[in-house]
Amino acid sequence: MNRTELDWLGYRDDEVIDKRFYRDFVTPETRAAFDAAFRQVLGEGQEGSAECELLCRDGTRLPVAIQATAQVTEEGFQYSRAMVFDLRERKALEARLEEQALTDPLTGLGNRRYLEDQATMEIARAERSGAPLALIAIDLDHFKGINDRHGHDVGDGVLQAFAELARRVLRDGDVLCRMGGEEFAVLLPATNREQALQVAERLRQAIETTPARLDAAEDTLAYTASLGVTLVGGGEVTLKPAIKRADQGLYAAKEAGRNRIEWQPG
Numbered sequence: 001m002n003r004t005e006l007d008w009l010g011y012r013d014d015e016v017i018d019k020r021f022y023r024d025f026v027t028p029e030t031r032a033a034f035d036a037a038f039r040q041v042l043g044e045g046q047e048g049s050a051e052c053e054l055l056c057r058d059g060t061r062l063p064v065a066i067q068a069t070a071q072v073t074e075e076g077f078q079y080s081r082a083m084v085f086d087l088r089e090r091k092a093l094e095a096r097l098e099e100q101a102l103t104d105p106l107t108g109l110g111n112r113r114y115l116e117d118q119a120t121m122e123i124a125r126a127e128r129s130g131a132p133l134a135l136i137a138i139d140l141d142h143f144k145g146i147n148d149r150h151g152h153d154v155g156d157g158v159l160q161a162f163a164e165l166a167r168r169v170l171r172d173g174d175v176l177c178r179m180g181g182e183e184f185a186v187l188l189p190a191t192n193r194e195q196a197l198q199v200a201e202r203l204r205q206a207i208e209t210t211p212a213r214l215d216a217a218e219d220t221l222a223y224t225a226s227l228g229v230t231l232v233g234g235g236e237v238t239l240k241p242a243i244k245r246a247d248q249g250l251y252a253a254k255e256a257g258r259n260r261i262e263w264q265p266g
């Protein structure tokens, strides 16, 4: 182990050299990858590589790539040499890209993919616990008119104001996301029909009575939304059928005059 690696791990050389093996610092979760690479080094190819994590003195985990080669002569195995690369920056970048891929940049809410990811977990959880899972689809009314009359920037401001308001109205465990355009959805774990209808009505009223603040001045713009409410059915393994039903409820609410909610049974 060289000085840089010791610095990464937070140990002095006299604590490690001749006392501990590299493998000791590999986290139990990634030790299998390390061992597999080591076997490759000792095998015919005489080289191997692995991505694993090292456990630092302060308890943090350092993601690294290890590339090792072995020196084997006619007398057999002589020594092996490993190069270790710090993957922290790459991992942080990957995490940022992953987050960006799941986030709507205008409102900061999760996007449709995020909802589908969360739904996979929530559907499995609901299946295990037997608790109901509700879905609300929300579409701002006459949004084209807002854009046309006040401009696209004001439209953007209304979308942001809605996202902020809905975050305040909803519970922490509720999954709010922007499906696209002026359409949003909320997945509500452990929520039955009556509770989901109550939440939808609370959202509808909050929107109706909280005009969007458009800048630091007192400039505000009133808007409304239509909502469709449904439950995710017992045998449904994806959110798709529930999204379709909630959308049907939404269209029914638009048809019935907007600024209202419609229940759509499964």
Ligand SMILES: Nc1nc2c(ncn2[C@@H]2O[C@H](COP(=O)(O)OP(=O)(O)OP(=O)(O)O)[C@@H](O)[C@H]2O)c(=O)[nH]1
Residues within 6 Å of the ligand: 106, 139, 140, 141, 142, 143, 144, 145, 147, 151, 152, 153, 154, 155, 156, 159, 180, 181, 182, 254, 258
């Ligand atoms: N400002 C802004 N407008 C958007 C954005 N995404 C979609 N839109 C606009 O949203 C409008 C949606 O209009 P429509 O689908 O006709 O619906 P609507 O005018 O809300 O009418 P109803 O839904 O029937 O009440 C379109 O004019 C889109 O251009 C966005 O990110 N920002």
